[in-house]
Amino acid sequence: MSDKITHECGVALVRLKKPLSYFQEKYGSPLWGFTKLFLLMEKQHNRGQDGAGVACVKLDVPAGEPYMFRERCVKANPLDKIFKTLLAGYNAKVDAGTIHPEFAETVKKHFDFGGELFVGHLRYGTSGGYNMSSCHPYFRRSSWPTRNLALCGNFNMTNTAELNETLIALGQHPIFATDTQALLEKIGFYLDEEHEDLYRSLRSTGMKGVEMSRKISEDLDIARVITRSAQKWDGGYTLCGLIGNGDAFVARDPSGIRPCWHFENDEVVAFASERAPLMTVFDAAVEEVKEVAPGHVVVVKRNGTVKSSAFTAPLPRASCSFERIYFSRGNDLDIYKDRKALGGKLADQVLKAVNNEWGNTVFSFIPNTAEVAYYGLMHALRERRRDEVKKSIMIAAREGKLDEATLDDLILRNWPRGEKVVSKDIKLRTFIGQESMRNQLASHVYDITYGSVKAGEDNLVCVDDSIVRGTTLRKSILRILARLNPKKIVIVSTAPQIRYPDCYGIDMSELGKFIAFEAAISLLKERGQTNVIEEVYQLCREEVARGGLVNHVRKIYASFTDEELSARITEIVRPKNIEWKGNVEVIFQKIENLHAAVPEHTGDWYFTGKYPTPGGYRVVNQAFLNFYEKGDGRSY
Template sequence: MSDKVTHECGVALVRLLKPLSYYQEKYGNPLWGFTKLFLLMEKQHNRGQDGAGVACVKLGMPAGEPFMFRERSVEPEPLNKVFKSLLAQYDQQVQAGTVHPEFPETVKRGFSFGGELLMGHLRYGTSGGYSMLSCHPYFRRSPWPTRNLALCGNFNLTNTTELNASLTAMGQHPIFATDTQAILEKIGFSLDEAHQELYRQLRAEGLPGDAISQRISRDLDLGRVFTRSAEGWDGGYTLCGLIGNGDAFIARDPLGIRPCFYFQNDEVVAFASERAPLMTVFDLEAPQVSELAPGHVMVVKHDGSLSQTQFAAPQPRAECSFERIYFSRGNDIDIYEERKSLGARLLPQVIAAIDHDWERSVFSCIPNTAEVAYYGLMSALRERRRSEVKAAILAAHRSGALDDVLLDELILSNWPRSEKVVSKDIKLRTFIGQETLRNQLASHVYDITYGSVNPGDTLVCVDDSIVRGTTLRKSILRILQRLHPRKIVIVSTAPQIRYPDCYGIDMSQLGKFIAFEAAVELIKERGMTELLREVYDLCRAEVSGGEPARTNHVKKIYSPFSAEEISAKVAQLVSPPPNGWGGQIEVIFQTVENLRAAVPNHTGDWYFTGNYPTPGGYRVVNQAYLNFYEKTEARAY
């Protein structure tokens, strides 16, 4: 993706079901679980590069010894920093003789992450910024093991203000920082209540203190705790939590917006945000990896037993389609095929854009995530060209006109030509939040292969999505002009992004979407500016009304225009100064119908269609328009 879109965060959890000595004997590594956690996070590194954090719980530690640990970093390359720091600690302890790898009990006692329960998080900064205060896992401490809580997640909630208000109403003094803090305190409150209920009951039975602690640990019902906590949440989430006694939970939102997968055998239970990392790290086939059902929380007790609880009523599934278009790695076979299909389904629009001129057309892609869709488009182009050649050969044969010259013209001179035209030649942090600095960097991220396009060719470049058009306008199209094609066609495998997201992707400022900018420009050009005020009044009434929002009034901004009209205006808006180049620029977007055909099982497409799965989404889209109209940069949630 050439534009900045904040990535989804990634989670990983590993629960060893055997003592550390088992893994030392079988695999020669008492840190087998720790290594698996690192690999799961490394294989999901695409999901977060602003921060990384890990947590560990050691089972059965004697009283007085630490049992719960956390390490985080927001420095450059945070994942490497976290694990290098921990392994350096381990090596120092081995050299000092306090830890002996051949004796796993010394590893558990001496190394902070020599435990059986491990959790990791990869973060892309959204509302919480980029400081350590916003880096997961969050930690809630207590001298009671069953009241200690470490929490991380891939999520956004739309009603954090209401959640904080409910905490205040309970008598708490929450810090209004992030939705993570609000969730931590909600779960922590329910955890405290469950602990106190058990404690009073067991004390009334006359049990001694150590027996009470053991019984609380045994009887603590995390499924019930989470069900109490999650009542009233509006958003998309996958949450992982560790309790100090060794219990763990993993929960997924009722709509399935955020992904979560898991694997279990007699040695380990492991969870991750994507299926492919589990397959790679544990050497699995796809059917061995299961998907956590939406609206369910999986609990792993300290004794290793697993249970699932449905914490919310079933709802129509609305998995985020952006996971398939862009966020998840393409080495999952289903995602790979879907992305190829997204590229292939652009075929009719692309052929029309090149005016069937195969001989003078060059096809390429904007690296790196558009590559698979590009393969799908090229495959479709070649299949179409083969059918045309076959028909031409048969017609020539029937007419007696078939000869070597005709065959050369049909096959050799008019075949789809692919080139690596655009390159990402350096690693720059193009997701840096500061707008001015990011734009300066973005203009140098991409470079071209000079001479790969002949003057007079049509150059077709595939991108997986176009959000703001900033990088197209400030970098990519400027450098593509240097090749002097007669026409540049930018092809997006995603439809026009028209509406904000509020369930994980940090796309909340409506005025920054290039499709919205195009629609507003068309409104102004055609003397329809009263529509802007009309929509403002409708949005204000919707947001300020007492009932939950249910109508997306921003749809009225787009309704006077066809998708083709908006695409044409987008092409004008992203076109840089010609600088002596007199060619044409065209922008093509995927249709929503083709998206649904290519990605049939992930129906969450509110950023394209404006059809939100929760009331919070409708409130956010209307608030986003109010912010645009009032010229405020505030986030809509």
């Protein structure tokens, strides 16, 4: 994605089913589980680089000793810093003779993360800033193990204010911070309720002390806690929680918006936001890694039993299509196929844009996540050209005109030509505060391969996976591509036009920043249809006031074809004040081709405005109010 947007988060959970001594004996390390957590997080570093956090629960710890630990970091390279710090402490104790790795009990006693249950979180700062207080996991503490809770997740709730109101109605005094805090308190309340019900019931039988605590731990019904807590949740989420007694849970939203996968064998139970990391870290076959069912919570009890159960009413499947287009790593076999298909579906539009000039067109991509789609486009183009060549050869053979020169002309000169035209040279450092200076720096983030395009003769086609704001195209990419002096530059987005905000985990909620929205507003004003803007404003106000489920922002786009909007987007992003006089065209994936390429991920609200939950409609209408009233910030 040429436009940087913050998005998503990544989660990992590891529960060992054997004692630490087992892993020392079999793998030569009592930190096998701790290492697996690090690897799962490292393999998902694409999902968050603004902060990281880990937590650990130790089983069977004697009374009086700590059993639940957390480490968080919001500095640069947070994941590396956390694990290096923890391992440095471990090694220091090994060197001092406090820990003897061959004796697992010394690891468990003297190393905070020498436990059996781990959770990790990678964060992008979509809300709450970048300070430590907004970094997962969140903790809720108690002297009762069954009331301790560590919570993290990949999620956004659209109705945090409503969730806080329910807490007030329960008699609490919530701190209005993030949706994570609201969920922590809501789950914590019902965890307390579950504990208290069991406590009172067992006390009435005369049971006391350690036996009562053990029985509460056995009978604690985490699925019921999540079911009661989730009654008013609206959003996309994968939640991971650790209970101090050693229970753990993973819950996924009923539309399957946010992803979650699960692996289990006789040694470990593990969860992650993506499938491929589980396959790599545990050397698992694809059929061994299962998807966590939408609307289900998987509970791992302290005794190691694993059970999945529904905790909320099912909703139509709406898994996020952006996971396939951009966010998830492309080494998952299905994601790789989907991205190739997305590129292949663009072949017709691309050929039309370059007037079928096979011999005078160079194909490339804008690094790095668009690379797989580029391979898909090239595969489709080569198939097309192969069929054309085959037909021409057969005709020439029938007419007796087939010779070596003809074959060279057909096969070699006009074969689709791919080049590495654009390279990402440096990471932009934002320590310079002056905006104009930052823009000058941004123009040097990308560089080009000089001589890869025949000046004045070749068209240059560059594949991008999505175009959100168009800022990088305007200020950087098109300017540097123009240095090659191509006849025409075609920017090809594997995603359709992004017209509507997201509220389920991606920081794309300000309508005024979308290039497609900017284009539509520009056309409305140019054509004297400003009354449409005013009408939509009034409709959105009424819809927000009554909590309705109609997306009135769709009226902004209703007057225009996709091609008209793309043409205006092209005008907006075309660089100003440069000597190059060639043509520019911006092409977007058609929505029907998106559905054909990614049939299992139908969450397309970014492009269609059809949201899977009521909160989405509230957000899109509020986003327009914010735009019209010149308000800043997110719309939820």
